[in-house]
Amino acid sequence: MICPLAQVEEVFKTAHGAVYQCSRKNCYWLEFQQTTTAFKISDFFLFKKRIDAMDIARMLADTSRAADFEMIMPHRTERCFILSVQDILSLKDILAGAKFMIELNSEIKRILRKDALLII
Numbered sequence: 001m002i003c004p005l006a007q008v009e010e011v012f013k014t015a016h017g018a019v020y021q022c023s024r025k026n027c028y029w030l031e032f033q034q035t036t037t038a039f040k041i042s043d044f045f046l047f048k049k050r051i052d053a054m055d056i057a058r059m060l061a062d063t064s065r066a067a068d069f070e071m072i073m074p075h076r077t078e079r080c081f082i083l084s085v086q087d088i089l090s091l092k093d094i095l096a097g098a099k100f101m102i103e104l105n106s107e108i109k110r111i112l113r114k115d116a117l118l119i120i
Helices: 041-052 056-061 085-119
Strands: 008-014 017-022 027-032 035-040 070-072 081-083
Touching: 008 085, 017 085, 027 041, 027 085, 035 041, 041 070, 041 085, 056 085, 081 085
Parallel strands: none
Antiparallel strands: 008 017, 017 027, 027 035, 070 081
8 A cells, every 4th residue: 555645746656566656756656466665766777677587487387386476575665576477577567667668758758858049
């Protein structure tokens, strides 16, 4: 559950989860697997890199039971993610969509500031 006092805006959402941006606390909230986890901005992108680095092909090719799941604990959180291959794919989708929307928003703001300076 996101803090009721937080001022959040939806960044990206799928059927499996969502990412919200909190302007008040300058952080991102990941809603995934029926829980919500807060990330500082740098930690959010580090978490995305760690998820992207997970080798799904290796997990699928390995027949041992230990290869069925990956466990990850993001920096500066009390959360531990235990992820199946499907969970990893869903999480990669959410994080990739959120990163794209964050970058798109930054680019739009940059262009608008540039145009505003030219008008003055």
